[in-house]
Amino acid sequence: MEKIISHAISERVEFVLIAGDIYDKEDQSIKAQVQFYKEMKRLEEARIDVFLIHGNHDFLEQERDRLELPKNVHTFSSDVSCVPWQSPTGTKIHFYGFSYDKRHIRENRLGDYRKHGDADFHIALLHGSEETKASEHDVYAPFGLKEMKQKGFDYWALGHIHKREILSSQPGIYYPGNIQGRSKKETGAKGGTIVELSEMGATFSFFETAPVMWEKKQIVLEGKADRTEIYRATDELFQTYRDTLCSYVIDLEIVTEQASKFDADEWLQLFEEMRTESPFVWINTLRFIEKNQAVSDKWYQGQFLADELDASLAELMEDETFF
Structure with a gap:
């Protein structure tokens, strides 16, 4: 204000x-x-x-x-x-x-x-x-x-x-x-x-005017990624915010093969230690997603009801709908 x-x-x-x-x-x-x-x-x-x-x-x-x-x-x-x-x-x-x-x-x-x-x-x-x-x-x-x-x-x-x-x-x-x-x-x-x-x-x-911005980011890794590739990719993401004038809260998805072998909580602890003071970049949520699953989640894209379904899901997520 x-x-x-x-x-x-x-x-x-x-x-x-x-x-x-x-x-x-x-x-x-x-x-x-x-x-x-x-x-x-x-x-x-x-x-x-x-x-x-x-x-x-x-x-x-x-x-x-x-x-x-x-x-x-x-x-x-x-x-x-x-x-x-x-x-x-x-x-x-x-x-x-x-x-x-x-x-x-x-x-x-x-x-x-x-x-x-x-x-x-x-x-x-x-x-x-x-x-x-x-x-x-x-x-x-x-x-x-x-x-x-x-x-x-x-x-x-x-x-x-x-x-x-x-x-x-x-x-x-x-x-x-x-x-x-x-x-x-x-x-x-x-x-x-x-x-x-x-x-x-x-x-x-x-x-x-907002001192804090919310964003959704997705990193897609090719092949069977290991910890080194994940670290490099996420560190590169952090570097893109280095000169920002406001803070960011990010919901992050990492799409890779064998996603189940990675512990999201462990990586969140690391990201917390990497957080800068002010302005800050905060990873709010982290999900590892199997590459095949990421594709199947969008099975309806390109079909007749795709736009209507997306609009309905967005409306259901709005707070005001349930007031």
């Missing part, structure tokens, strides 16, 4: 948008609230306004005692509302959004989003998921992309999905993803995004 705010200040952005799930848990510690307050205060001192909504992880509860945020922060209530705003240069923007007041918002709320008055740009914040065929899982303000585009807004700042994804550039419809991977399922670079709006649509400039 601190990196994002510093970047926003250095780039002299017009405003900051936060589309829900500021906190990972419903139980928001005072320590977390104070940290968030301090970053919002930094934006206030830089004369940068903030518009935010609450999502399913940090939904608004009337009786919850929250730290009052600085005056530059506008928090949307549980009803969709419009907030007019004008930049120092005279650009008029109308912001729209609502906060969750319960964990699940099962109904499509796009009907509540209506443009009001004249403005140079109309910008909407929404914490939700794109509608799928599996409607029983659409418990987070589901929306249809076609319907969203027809609303006539210039930009939709989306929250909820932890993966960065551009759904549309004209109009801009964008998931920035989360700012730090929470588990081995959330691989790749995480961070914030500078969005530039014009009459031509939206452009996106991503910047990294």
